[in-house]
Amino acid sequence: xxxxxxxxxxxxxxxxxxxxxxxxxxxxxxxxxxxxxxxxxxxxxxxxxxxxxxxxxxxxxxxxxxxxxxxxxxxxxxxxxxxxxxxxxxxxxxxxxxxxxxxxxxxxxxxxxxxxxxxxxxxxxxxxxxxxxxxxxxxxxxxxxxxxxxxxxxxxxxxxxxxxxxxxxxxxxxxxxxxxxxxxxxxxxxxxxxxxxxxxxxxxxxxxxxxxxxxxxxxxxxxxxxxxxxxxxxxxxxxxx
Amino acid sequence: xxxxxxxxxxxxxxxxxxxxxxxxxxxxxxxxxxxxxxxxxxxxxxxxxxxxxxxxxxxxxxxxxxxxxxxxxxxxxxxxxxxxxxxxxxxxxxxxxxxxxxxxxxxxxxxxxxxxxxxxxxxxxxxxxxxxxxxxxxxxxxxxxxxxxxxxxxxxxxxxxxxxxxxxxxxxxxxxxxxxxxxxxxxxxxxxxxxxxxxxxxxxxxxxxxxxxxxxxxxxxxxxxxxxxxxxxxxxxxxxxxxxxxxxxxxxxxxxxxxxxxxxxxxxxxxxxxxxxxxxxxxxxxxxxxxxxxxxxxxxxxxxxxxxxxxxxxxxxxxxxxxxxxxxxxxxxxxxxxxxxxxxxxxxxxxxxxxxxxxxxxxxxxxxxxxxxxxxxxxxxxxxxxxxxxxxxxxxxxxxxxxxxxxxxxxxxxxxxxxxxxxxxxxxxxxxxxxxxxxxxxxxxxxxxxxxxxxxxxxxxxxxxxxxxxxxxxxxxxxxxxxxxxxxxxxxxxxxxxxxxxxxxxxxxxxxxxxxxxxxxxxxxxxxxxxxxxxxxxxxxxxxxxxxxxxxxxxxxxxxxxxxxxxxxxxxxxxxxxxxxxxxxxxxxxxxxxxxxxxxxxxxxxx
Numbered sequence: 001x002x003x004x005x006x007x008x009x010x011x012x013x014x015x016x017x018x019x020x021x022x023x024x025x026x027x028x029x030x031x032x033x034x035x036x037x038x039x040x041x042x043x044x045x046x047x048x049x050x051x052x053x054x055x056x057x058x059x060x061x062x063x064x065x066x067x068x069x070x071x072x073x074x075x076x077x078x079x080x081x082x083x084x085x086x087x088x089x090x091x092x093x094x095x096x097x098x099x100x101x102x103x104x105x106x107x108x109x110x111x112x113x114x115x116x117x118x119x120x121x122x123x124x125x126x127x128x129x130x131x132x133x134x135x136x137x138x139x140x141x142x143x144x145x146x147x148x149x150x151x152x153x154x155x156x157x158x159x160x161x162x163x164x165x166x167x168x169x170x171x172x173x174x175x176x177x178x179x180x181x182x183x184x185x186x187x188x189x190x191x192x193x194x195x196x197x198x199x200x201x202x203x204x205x206x207x208x209x210x211x212x213x214x215x216x217x218x219x220x221x222x223x224x225x226x227x228x229x230x231x232x233x234x235x236x237x238x239x240x241x
Numbered sequence: 242x243x244x245x246x247x248x249x250x251x252x253x254x255x256x257x258x259x260x261x262x263x264x265x266x267x268x269x270x271x272x273x274x275x276x277x278x279x280x281x282x283x284x285x286x287x288x289x290x291x292x293x294x295x296x297x298x299x300x301x302x303x304x305x306x307x308x309x310x311x312x313x314x315x316x317x318x319x320x321x322x323x324x325x326x327x328x329x330x331x332x333x334x335x336x337x338x339x340x341x342x343x344x345x346x347x348x349x350x351x352x353x354x355x356x357x358x359x360x361x362x363x364x365x366x367x368x369x370x371x372x373x374x375x376x377x378x379x380x381x382x383x384x385x386x387x388x389x390x391x392x393x394x395x396x397x398x399x400x401x402x403x404x405x406x407x408x409x410x411x412x413x414x415x416x417x418x419x420x421x422x423x424x425x426x427x428x429x430x431x432x433x434x435x436x437x438x439x440x441x442x443x444x445x446x447x448x449x450x451x452x453x454x455x456x457x458x459x460x461x462x463x464x465x466x467x468x469x470x471x472x473x474x475x476x477x478x479x480x481x482x483x484x485x486x487x488x489x490x491x492x493x494x495x496x497x498x499x500x501x502x503x504x505x506x507x508x509x510x511x512x513x514x515x516x517x518x519x520x521x522x523x524x525x526x527x528x529x530x531x532x533x534x535x536x537x538x539x540x541x542x543x544x545x546x547x548x549x550x551x552x553x554x555x556x557x558x559x560x561x562x563x564x565x566x567x568x569x570x571x572x573x574x575x576x577x578x579x580x581x582x583x584x585x586x587x588x589x590x591x592x593x594x595x596x597x598x599x600x601x602x603x604x605x606x607x608x609x610x611x612x613x614x615x616x617x618x619x620x621x622x623x624x625x626x627x628x629x630x631x632x633x634x635x636x637x638x639x640x641x642x643x644x645x646x647x648x649x650x651x652x653x654x655x656x657x658x659x660x661x662x663x664x665x666x667x668x669x670x671x672x673x674x675x676x677x678x679x680x681x682x683x684x685x686x687x688x689x690x691x692x693x694x695x696x697x698x699x700x701x702x703x704x705x706x707x708x709x710x711x712x713x714x715x716x717x718x719x720x721x722x723x724x725x726x727x728x729x730x731x732x733x734x735x736x737x738x739x740x741x742x743x744x745x746x747x748x749x750x751x752x753x754x755x756x757x758x759x760x761x762x763x764x765x766x767x768x769x770x771x772x773x774x775x776x777x778x779x780x781x782x783x784x785x786x787x788x789x790x791x792x793x794x795x796x797x798x799x800x801x802x803x804x805x806x807x808x809x810x811x812x813x814x815x816x817x818x819x820x821x822x823x824x825x826x827x828x829x830x831x832x833x834x835x836x837x838x839x840x841x842x843x844x845x846x847x848x
Contacts, residue, residue: 051601052745054785064784069601088781095750129754129774154743172305173596173743174312176579178753180743185305187294 012076014038021072028056028067031080037233038080039089039118041096041207042155043068044239047164050156055092055118057085086122093119094128099178101133101150108217109209111225114240115153116208117232132178139184141192144214151209152182157241158211162202170194170202182210205241255285255292264299271300272612274594278311279535279577283385286326287318313596313742315369315578316385316535323358323365325404328382332371332497333688333732334655334718340379343397344368350401364404370580370736371497372536375655375718376423376662383410385578386538389417418539422504423662426678428649429641430509430625431665437511438556440631444519445564447631453479453523456627458635460647465491465583465620466690466714467789471627474617477607479524481615488520488529488569489611489618491588495534495580496691497736498716501651502621504663506533506540509625510547514571516624518556519631521569524617529571532588535578544573580740581790585618587742598744599788622651622715642668646707654679656719664717672702672711681719686726686804691716692733693793696726696800727808730801731759737794748791751782755795762812766823772802772809 011020014031021030026049031038041053049068056067059079067080079085096115104110136149154173159182162170170191174183186193196203198213205211222228230237263280267273277296282288288311290304297307311317329335329344344355348366353359356367374380377390387410389396396417403413424431444452456472463469478486490513494502505513517529533540548571551557561567574592576582582591586600589611610616619627626648630638639647646668652675655661659680666675676684687697689706690713697704697711704711720729738756743749758775761767779795786792802809825844832842 049601051787054746054787057785066787071603084784088785091777091781092746092785095746095754099750099753130757132753153746154749169303169305172303172309174305174309176313176315176596176743177738177741178743178749180749183305183308185303187290187304189308 010072010074012072012074012078014078015081019072019078025072026068027058027060027070027072027076027078030072031067031078032238035235036080037235037238038067039122039232040068040238041114041118041153042157044157044205044207044241047157047160050160053092053096053153053155055089057088057092059085090119090122090124091128093122093124094126096153097124098127098129098131099134100152101131101136103150107151107209108212109151111220111222111228112240113209113227114207114232114238115151117227117240120227121232136181139191140214141188141190142194142196142214143192144198145191145196145203146212146214147184147191148210148212149182153208154180154182155207157205157207158182158202161205162196162200165201166196168194168196168200168202170196170200207239207241255281255289257295259284260292260295261299264296269299269301270594271302272592272594274300274302274307274310275314275577275591276574276594278307278314278317279575282317286324287321290319293319310594310596313579314535314576315739317577321358321362323353323363325364325410326384327364327366327400328369328372328385329366330370330372330374330378330380330382331368331732331736332375332378333729334375334498335371335379336728336732337656337724338379340368340392343379343392343394346394347397347401350398351404363407369536369578370495370740371499373494373500373503373534374420375498375500375653377421378655382536385535387411387413387418388420388536388539389413390420420503420507420539422508424504424665425654425660425662426664426666428665428667429629430505430512430622430649430651431663433629435512435515435628435632437515437551437554438562440512440515440628441518441522441556441562444522444631445562445567449479449523449525452519452631455630455635456523459626459630459638460635460645461623461626461630461638462646462708463620464622464626464650464715466496466693466712468708468712471619471623474607474619475520475523477605478615478617481608483614485528485612485614486524486526487611487614487616488517488524488526489585489588489592489606489616490517490529490531490571490621490624491583491585491618492537492621493532493534493576493583493588494537494621495583495740496693496714496716497733498653498655498688498691498718499714500653500655501663501715503537503540505621505625505651506537506544510544511551512625512628513621514547514551514624515556516619516627516631517571518561518569519627520617520619520624522567524615526617527568527570529569530592530611531571531573532582532592533573533575534582535576538575541573541575548573579742580736581742581788584788584790587788588618589616596742598742599790643705643707643709645709650706650713651715652706652713652717653715654717654719657681657684657721657724658719666706668707669705671705672697675706675717676702676719679719681721683721684719685722685724686720686729688716688718688720688729688797689713691718692736692797693790694796696729696797696804698804725808726801726805727759727762727812730797731756731763733797734759734794737790741791741794745785745787745791747782747785748787748794751778751786751791752794754778755798759798761823762809764823765812767813769813772813775802 139147587597738752
């Protein structure tokens with residue numbers, strides 16, 4: 001498990017291709033740096049790995065694990081783009097779509113949304129499962145920021161950004177099981193009663209369309225947005241936020 | 242500590258002075274958040290938002306953090322509940338003993354719907370996951386403290402009358418709370434009387450190094466289910482650098498159908514605490530923690546009394562048995578209803594006052610555990626075994642059982658048999674033997690190791706209990722031929738959906754989808770396609786979940802589809818045709834909006 005013996009030349013294989021890594025890197029970090037695409041949603045290069053979305057699940061020497069949490073080590077054989085794992089990814093994406101309310105055609109994030117782009121790349125054509133249609137009211141109490149919880153995938157990037165970068169701890173996770181949900185830290189539970197600003201890292205980190213600036217709708221036309229121009233699989237195009 | 246056993250107030254303001262006293266007693270320690278919430282709720286009945294805010298303020302935490310913790314555990318309430326909070330244990334064994342009809346009867350008698358609070362705030366009634374009384378069920382839990390066993394219609398009628406006339410729970414007939422051990426077969430762990438302190442003296446005489454060698458020689462493997470070698474775990478913990486080392490006892494016996502730790506804690510607490518003390522000597526710990534599941538809250542006073550006696554006997558505290566520098570004490574942390582906390586890293590999160598979400602591993606708790614320090618987490622039965630190994634040596638233990646599964650194992654036997662209860666056997670005992678001993682007849686299947694274990698059908702009863710054949714964490718639930726194995730799997734599916742922590746996608750959504758599919762099949766609306774989807778979900782959850790709970794959540798499903806397929810196929814609407822959705826169910830929202838439920842508001846269904 002130790003990477004202390006790893007040299008800069010150490011490498012593992014990803015779907016048969018050599019991937020060099022630096023000591024301390026995870027499989028996902030090394031793969032990303034080498035320009036390989038391993039689908040992911042809750043991982044972001046600026047933050048500690050979280051391991052909750054499971055979309056980056058790979059097989060390491062035959063054993064399944066989240067590429068964002070498994071340490072790279074010399075000689076590992078990592079499988080990622082196999083029929084089995086890609087089928088699992090598609091199912092995980094479908095699960096995220098049916099547990100929330102995702103109406104892409106009317107969503108301001110459409111075209112810039114990591115969930116939508118990853119689903120396109122995975123070849124997802126429909127929800128496959130029955131929708132849950134949860135009741136998640138919008139929080140429009142803040143003067144500059146809108147929260148649309150319908151789209152939350154519980155990646156906790158906003159929780160991490162607000163705690164680690166902004167030092168405000170504005171978001172947290174509450175509930176359990178299928179009722180797990182994002183909450184706001186204020187006596188009323190409303191964003192309007194917090195000191196969050198548009199300049200916060202948490203205001204721009206959401207990979208989907210939960211945290212949106214108010215009064216800025218469709219500034220870039222659909223068809224010309226990030227993932228309309230290049231797919232999520234292309235190097236350098238993986239983080240929408 | 243005074244216990245709040247009379248119905249707590251659910252209305253009106255909470256007592257700020259009492260909360261202050263509680264916070265002071267807990268040293269305003271944010272790591273004690275779960276204990277503080279539990280005790281605050283015991284005072285007030287539920288956890289109002291302004292009380293959570295006061296707790297957050299005093300502990301230097303955010304309100305959202307406290308809200309996140311309070312809403313994670315099933316036994317915490319962030320909205321009012323009845324002054325009498327009645328929870329019926331809902332393991333499949335309780336179901337088989339008729340708990341559903343008894344719950345409905347109590348609801349009818351008290352005029353309250355399941356899951357709702359009666360208008361006068363008097364009572365609320367619901368189901369809970371297995372409370373570990375399967376050999377004397379159906380059982381219920383009142384105000385997260387008292388348990389009533391052996392429920393029947395007469396007892397339910399009496400309970401309804403006592404609640405209507407506001408009799409405090411501790412004035413209910415004392416024999417209702419009697420919990421028996423039901424030890425049907427004792428071997429070395431349950432049958433050998435021990436002198437408190439003898440194993441500590443033996444370990445001290447051997448010295449820590451030599452004691453660790455004995456543990457390794459014994460080849461004792463963890464009794465919580467995973468079967469990791471205990472000696473190796475202690476060795477890794479001992480070698481790991483850290484300012485402190487911790488010894489943790491996992492008494493979060495949440496696997497449905499398992500109740501052997503309850504009996505060990507009730508009647509053999511000394512060898513459990515003694516095993517922890519031996520572990521402390523080996524790994525160099527000064528502090529030990531017992532994580533007692535919330536359902537076993539009623540054992541707390543008894544366990545505290547045993548700890549106090551052991552302090553007086555110089556078996557805990559400073560300079561144990563006069564050995565200068567051997568200082569160790571144990572405190573008890575009571576859980577609040579979360580099966581996932583049986584997983585050791587979520588247990589540690591909970592001990593630290595957080596949501597019980599499993600950690601990313603590695604690093605493992607032996608290196609980075611409680612408060613980031615090296616921590617060994619072992620099962621109740623494992624510590625009990627360690628005590629016997631300290632006394633009799635590793636070679637003696639290794640001579641019992643099989644070479645790869647040494648020693649004995651305690652089984653919690655329940656379901657369709659004449660003599661349910663506790664059975665201790667050497668590893669390597671066949672399932673046939675256990676079935677004969679417990680008086681099981683015409684047996685169709687045995688669920689070994691609980692819902693996350695394995696379902697064994699009749700043609701496999703010659704198999705043996707051992708890590709190399711049929712491993713187990715201690716549950717042994719027997720089903721005779723009158724039982725419907727589909728309903729067994731459906732009960733387990735709902736258990737996992739209820740207990741998923743919600744952290745990772747495949748378990749959070751997958752367990753809910755499985756439960757919905759099983760209900761669809763039960764309602765007669767399923768097709769072959771649904772069975773295929775269940776297979777697909779099983780494969781995904783085995784591959785992609787963050788922890789073992791999600792990975793195991795489809796085990797009963799996979800076993801019963803493979804071994805009892807007709808139980809599924811007889812429910813399929815058609816083996817070929819696939820109904821896209823249930824038309825009548827789609828009208829339920831329209832019916833709710835128009836306040837209608839008359840026959841004309843329903844579509845005709847085929848069944």
